[in-house]
Amino acid sequence: MNRQIISEPGAPTVSERESKRQAFQLRCIGCGNMGGTPTKNLRCADCADLLEVIYPGWKHSAGMQSASALKALWKQRRTSLVPLDESGVWRFREVLPNLANENDAITLREGNTPLYSMPQCAGKAGVETLFAKHQGMNPTGSFKDTGMTMAASIALQEGFRWVACASTGNTSASMAAYASRGGMRGLVLIPEGQISWSKLSQALDYGAVTCQLKTDFDGCVKVLNQVVLEMPVYLLNSVNPYRLEGQKTAAIELLEQLNWESPDHVIVPGGNLANSSALGKAFLEMKDLGFISSLPKVSIIQAEGANPLVRTVRENAGQKLISVRAETMATAIRIGSPASWKKAVRVLEATGGTVEQVSEAEIALAKAEIGAEGIGCEPASAVTLAGLKKLVKQGFVKPHETVILILTGHLLKDPDFTLKFHRGDLFPEKDAAILAQQRAPLVLEPSPKAVIEVLEKIGN
Numbered sequence: 001m002n003r004q005i006i007s008e009p010g011a012p013t014v015s016e017r018e019s020k021r022q023a024f025q026l027r028c029i030g031c032g033n034m035g036g037t038p039t040k041n042l043r044c045a046d047c048a049d050l051l052e053v054i055y056p057g058w059k060h061s062a063g064m065q066s067a068s069a070l071k072a073l074w075k076q077r078r079t080s081l082v083p084l085d086e087s088g089v090w091r092f093r094e095v096l097p098n099l100a101n102e103n104d105a106i107t108l109r110e111g112n113t114p115l116y117s118m119p120q121c122a123g124k125a126g127v128e129t130l131f132a133k134h135q136g137m138n139p140t141g142s143f144k145d146t147g148m149t150m151a152a153s154i155a156l157q158e159g160f161r162w163v164a165c166a167s168t169g170n171t172s173a174s175m176a177a178y179a180s181r182g183g184m185r186g187l188v189l190i191p192e193g194q195i196s197w198s199k200l201s202q203a204l205d206y207g208a209v210t211c212q213l214k215t216d217f218d219g220c221v222k223v224l225n226q227v228v229l230e231m232p233v234y235l236l237n238s239v240n241p242y243r244l245e246g247q248k249t250a251a252i253e254l255l256e257q258l259n260w261e262s263p264d265h266v267i268v269p270g271g272n273l274a275n276s277s278a279l280g281k282a283f284l285e286m287k288d289l290g291f292i293s294s295l296p297k298v299s300i301i302q303a304e305g306a307n308p309l310v311r312t313v314r315e316n317a318g319q320k321l322i323s324v325r326a327e328t329m330a331t332a333i334r335i336g337s338p339a340s341w342k343k344a345v346r347v348l349e350a351t352g353g354t355v356e357q358v359s360e361a362e363i364a365l366a367k368a369e370i371g372a373e374g375i376g377c378e379p380a381s382a383v384t385l386a387g388l389k390k391l392v393k394q395g396f397v398k399p400h401e402t403v404i405l406i407l408t409g410h411l412l413k414d415p416d417f418t419l420k421f422h423r424g425d426l427f428p429e430k431d432a433a434i435l436a437q438q439r440a441p442l443v444l445e446p447s448p449k450a451v452i453e454v455l456e457k458i459g460n
């Protein structure tokens with residue numbers, strides 16, 4: 001496998017690229033080092049901590065327009081037919097890493113996802129105003145696409161032939177698609193038997209080399225970290241700081257949809273903790289640049305069986321990660337040792353958010369309630385509603401406050417879970433709230449009479 005430099009005819013030279021790239025830098029979140037060459041694992045060469053993208057002096061740069069001018073420009077791009085403008089990520093390119101050659105941008109027209117009002121779920125949770133920002137409405141069905149368009153484009157710009165990730169399913173589906181669109185090869189490591197068939201089928205169909213390892217997600221990460229040291233493969237896991245830059249745009253777009261009025265609370269599922277970190281970074285940057293005057297509180301919800309952040313915050317005051325052996329039916333967030341935990345703790349502190357954990361039954365119930373609203377999502381996304389119910393009961397979220405749930409994956413990502421729930425196979429015990437949400441398919445004789453009887457029995 002050779003590292004092959006892909007360049008467009010007429011593309012800028014390396015020195016032209018370097019000068020254009022001055023607009024952003026990588027900084028270590030641990031020792032603060034800037035500008036050093038990262039390790040192949042995309043960590044700080046000095047202290048091995050994670051890196052983040054910063055934009056030194058962007059407020060003062062000649063290219064940076066005022067917040068009101070950018071708000072108008074971003075809105076105007078929604079009617080443009082230019083591919084980069086049609087993307088709900090690249091539409092915001094003034095606050096993202098700039099590509100030296102815009103032809104390197106690999107886009108499936110990600111982002112631009114809907115913000116839905118959720119009146120029924122609001123009632124269940126005990127708040128007046130509840131919205132869902134549905135990141136499952138992205139091209140491959142999850143929020144991963146917003147980060148992948150950015151980081152895969154950087155890989156292409158850097159001249160990589162191969163990109164790789166370890167995944168609980170959604171990253172692999174997204175990476176496989178973007179790698180192929182960019183003419184690169186994709187290598188996927190997934191835990192055998194622990195991801196949904198729907199996500200696995202995506203990685204296969206989009207053309208990735210897909211390896212099922214007999215371990216869990218955390219084990220896959222360890223293996224991949226070794227592979228990238230030895231092979232010319234670009235790491236597209238969420239330690240990749242460019243992934244977070246793309247994922248930031250969901251928060252920017254959300255603010256735009258709310259007419260640049262910050263909500264009181266944003267509630268995010270927590271797995272490897274990159275998404276909560278990215279959204280928090282966006283809110284902080286938007287405040288810093290004068291787009292908004294107040295910050296939403298960003299709170300992170302985990303499954304009880306995969307709760308390393310909850311334990312780290314409660315037992316260690318966020319100082320030192322407590323890893324766990326993760327177990328949950330919400331397989332997307334079955335992660336025991338989250339890479340971005342420090343970034344997430346920083347977001348909790350900076351925005352005044354909190355952490356909460358929810359049971360398997362609470363997740364399943366919340367998922368069916370989101371489904372009954374005509375919206376639907378995958379199990380990992382439903383932790384947000386389940387967590388909100390608890391935060392309202394605790395008084396952390398007040399009934400009159402505006403709350404946004406970040407739904408991270410589409411309903412069709414995990415059909416097995418959904419079918420088992422509605423058929424009554426997921427939980428043997430007869431919990432009344434769960435029974436009330438179960439909508440098992442009815443098997444009938446092929447006659448109008450049989451169907452009409454059903455309608456008459458149900459009534460209004």
Ligand code: F0G
Nearest residue numbers: 167168170171271272273274275408409
């Ligand atoms: N929701 C869904 C649907 C996910 O797929 C993930 C993560 C998360 C929430 C958690 O986001 O990791 O940024 O805290 N999925 C990764 C994957 C790990 O490999 O697809 P996070």
